[in-house]
Amino acid sequence: MNRYVALLRGINVGRNKQIPMADLKDLLAGLGHTDVSTYLRSGNALFTSDGTDEEALAEQISAAIAARFGAQVGVLVRGRDELAAITAADPLADRVTDPARYLVVFLSAPVTQAVVDGIDRAAYGTEVMVAGRREVYVWLPDGIADSKLTQAFFQKRLSVDTATARNWNTVTKLTTLP
Known part of the structure; x- marks a missing residue:
């Protein structure tokens, strides 16, 4: 299992792309990720996953956000290391x-x-x-x-x-x- 940080671009700025952090946590858990937490409202989520492809994880999260919230959000995933x-x-x-x-x-x-x-x-x-x-x-x-x-x-x-x-x-x- 690997520990990651998802960095979302441009959420919760003004009225655009409002995504409550509790909903983001639920979304990540629904994707099968564990130990999910968020930091600040600006789109920082920590999670554990058995996935090893950061780009694929970012695409998965971005697609899930689009499906659930109707927002196109750029997502970058970085390992804690x-x-x-x-x-x-x-x-x-x-x-x-x-x-x-x-x-x-x-x-x-x-x-x-x-x-x-x-x-x-x-x-x-x-x-x-x-x-x-x-x-x-x-x-x-x-x-x-x-x-x-x-x-x-x-x-x-x-x-x-x-x-x-x-x-x-x-x-x-x-x-x-x-």
Whole structure:
């Protein structure tokens, strides 16, 4: 059995795609997953599964959400070990002064630093981007609200099907939850 985190994109923001976390837990349990819990209303679900294909698990969850709630929701699944490796690798630990302004943008496909380096950094002022394996670490020292480095930006610019961001506080918390 493997422990995973499902990261849902764009739910419970405004009036669109409202999915109560209790209903999400029930949905995941109905798919045969066990030890299901959620964290925050922004679409973080932890579960145990005998499945080993993260992409297939993400597609299964996304299809079940569409069937039950009528919403098209991008879903990414990461193993808890991978999340731990992401936090351990923290390439900006020496620069970040506020974890609420430090994001990890999770991607549905691998990315390289060369691709990230191809983004015109001058257009983004003090903001810093560092590629991981299937994520980009983004430090936004002037705050998130006015940043152009959104998950939609990365999804389009990096030509990936799904991108979803979590701040550093959430990422590190997801690695410690049972």
